[in-house]
Amino acid sequence: MLTTMNPASRRRRMTLLLGAVGVAALLAAALPELTAAGAAAVTAAASSATVDIDNFAFTPAALTVTAGTTVTWKNEDDSPHRIGDKNGTFKSAALDTDDSFSHTFAAPGEYPYICTIHPYMVGTIIVKPAGS
């Protein structure tokens, strides 16, 4: 189930969040996106994060984000993979090489997931409350 958030409330939360503890990880994830454009760009980039799929593994295997973040899985492997979480909250189609899948995490919590084609491939998205 894809969840979306009102853009205005997301902006508010992101502003709060920028001053908060635990933002370091988010910023680190966003660093490749950083340009001289400054803080505005950081804010936008901070609401998304990426998990790479390669060599039959998710990197990072555990990703911590804040509520409202859109996580994108990109399949860079030579084999197809398919994302499915333990509780059936989100599920991708089979991702061929270079395909990707995104899901926005509205609710805080831990989301363990697997590749449903290769169930030994596991990962977790940890969603912290916005502004925590």
Add this chain to the structure above:
Amino acid sequence: MADRDDKDLSGAAKMNRRGLLKCMAWTGTGVVWTLSGGVPRTLGLIGGAAAAEAPQGALTFVQISDSHIGFHLPPNPDPSATLTEAINKIKAMPTQPAFLVHTGDISHLSKEEQWDDADQIIKSANKQVFFLPGEHDVADADNGKAYLARYGKNTKGKGWYSFDHGGVHFIGLINVFEFQPGFKSAGLAKIGDEQLEWLEKDVKGLSASTPIVLMAHLPLWTIYEQWGWGTQDAGRALGYVKRFGSVTVLNGHIHQIIQKVEGNVTFHTADSTAFPQPAPGTAPAPGPMKEVPANELRKYLGIRTVNYVRGKGAPALIDSTLIA
């Protein structure tokens, strides 16, 4: 290899250890192996006259596996071409098989056009084909609905079946729908309770002398847990067939031949017709061996002939590569 002659080949059944070691040095160069009761014998180079001297049995069938139509990357941008070569090889067999079995991953991504291509190519063998799904065949949005609609007619549950041919009882098991996720224990495929209960009943009335062929896509023994190469509840399935005098387990999935003997049960994984995967644990991950050069690819691809000689119990298996 140069000192091999036809006399050696016709005497293959009496092969001693020295001869066996000599044969082992030929692996990868297109040697035909037979395996009878767990004892490997060589029958000669593929395409050689000796290969045609395989014992003429009461029942011959061919296993093909992992055709992965739709795969498009190195080392095989055209798996339709190599599947066609495999089928042509079957068409050229002097003893025509009674039927074919495909042990899964017909398609790469569960797409109708990929199955269309595979069916079109396989159909040219003009044989009945018993299909099993691989995990790549149940990767559609509806979790296997497309496969079952297309290939699941006259099957039980989620595609499993059994049939008898030439006095041999064949069982097609499905181990691509259920799995144990790898969070706290090994991430492995499962057969599942409903199917296992069916299996128990299916074999109950059979005489212990009935030869059994147990087929499934993923291996029915744990070859390499770290890569998910096993089936979590396979032991229960094997428990139901252990009273039989001859059980032959045929699997695909790992794109290479690995064999094991356990009492009356012999386990055999098969080559793919599309691309090889690394030997267990020899690479960071499974997946296509993209480094294989184009002129070597066919050494890694192949088909398997299974030959039952009436009254001889275990069948002879002949694995042959696609190399000309």
